[in-house]
Amino acid sequence: MRADAQRNRARILAAAEEVVAEMGVGASTEEVARRAGVAIGTVFRHFPTKDDLLTAIMKQLALRFAEEVESLARQGDPEAIYTFFANVVAQAAAKRTVVELLDVDIQVGGQLQLMREAIGTLLVNAQRGNTVRPGVQLDEVMALLTATSHAALRGGWSDDLRRRTLAIVFAGLRPD
Missing domain, CATH: 1.10.10.60 (Homeodomain-like)
Known part of the structure; x- marks a missing residue:
């Protein structure tokens, strides 16, 4: 090109x-x-087509998220899962892109799978570092991340509400 x-x-x-x-x-x-x-x-x-454009946006966004989470995973910080989670929810609150594109029938499986695998690494690091309870599974983290991001966008959350909600979610993930 x-x-x-x-x-x-x-x-x-x-x-x-x-x-x-x-x-x-x-x-x-x-x-x-x-x-x-x-x-x-x-x-x-x-x-x-417009779907081609939306697919390209989502692939680019998923790639950015995957790169961010991979970078955090390489650092080995057991708190990195919380940093990434908060960043995604903050972006969802600020932009329609994160959540609305997930509702569009586009093919971004490869990028989302890379991100999922990297989040899995963050989860393992967090569990080894005793910052996430041992029984938490990747599917649960992904469900919480998706639901919280969706609510942040749809609910018109203030920064304070987002902070308080994340504190509750994070308290549920942490060991007793």
Whole structure:
């Protein structure tokens, strides 16, 4: 791909993520093109359908989350699972992208599987470091992460409510 085409693609994706975060998945591709500073035809050359564009946004977001969680896992900090959990919920509260794209029928299984595996590593590190109770399973952590992120977005949570809710969730994960 030519350098200018790569720059256009990156600008389109950045603009699309911003637009979807503000307006939801129903946002127009025309608005994406306007914010990216490209013609609508350029958007469709890179992403023939809106679902293609949404898939690319979700893949990019999932990859960022996977990279973040992998970086935290490499550090070996038993508290890292809480850091990651809080970051995801904060992003969900600030952006529609995190939760709304999960409701779109798009194929991002590979990226989500990488993130899930890395969260599993954080969980194992946390259990070895005695910061998460031994009986907690990855499916439970993923369910809590998804539910809390969804509630943060849908509920219009204040920072204080998010902090208090996370304190309750984290207290439930910690050893007695």
